Amino acid sequence: PVSCIEHIYPPYPMSPEEDWPVLMYNVTIGRSWQPYARGYILLQVMLNIVGFAAFWLPPSCGERMSLSITAMLAAVAAEVVIAANLPASAELTWFQKFNMVSLTYAFISLLECVAVLYFFYKKKDNLIPNW
Numbered sequence: 001p002v003s004c005i006e007h008i009y010p011p012y013p014m015s016p017e018e019d020w021p022v023l024m025y026n027v028t029i030g031r032s033w034q035p036y037a038r039g040y041i042l043l044q045v046m047l048n049i050v051g052f053a054a055f056w057l058p059p060s061c062g063e064r065m066s067l068s069i070t071a072m073l074a075a076v077a078a079e080v081v082i083a084a085n086l087p088a089s090a091e092l093t094w095f096q097k098f099n100m101v102s103l104t105y106a107f108i109s110l111l112e113c114v115a116v117l118y119f120f121y122k123k124k125d126n127l128i129p130n131w
Contacts, residue, residue: 002027036095040082044102047075051109059120068113072106079103 002025009020051071057064079099086095 036082040078040095041098043078044075044098047071047078048102048105048109051075051106054109054113055116059117065113065117068106068110072103072110075103075106 005024005026007022007024009022011018012020048071051068054064054067054071057067082095083099086093
């Protein structure tokens with residue numbers, strides 16, 4: 001919204017018969033948050049759910065690891081696309097904090113999937129690899 005206030009300054013000594021009207025405008029600019037909520041936050045939440053849904057698949061299923069990796073890569077790709085549309089700032093924004101938490105969840109999901117598959121296919125009694 002735009003508002004306007006008229007302020008009349010008293011006459012200057014050089015022209016005592018003239019008033020000096022000044023218009024002061026107050027312009028409020030707001031940013032729309034709905035596209036970010038629909039296009040990014042909902043997408044990241046859904047990708048994290050898909051990443052954790054890999055644990056519903058049996059360990060013998062080969063798509064378990066690929067589902068976790070795909071969810072993490074899709075989250076990174078969505079972050080790159082959205083970050084290109086946002087203005088650069090020096091401080092840590094809520095968007096960056098949310099993105100770091102979301103990527104951390106996706107990374108934990110991927111690491112847990114790797115650990116489950118490692119222990120599922122481990123046949124020896126000794127857990128130390130033979131490097």
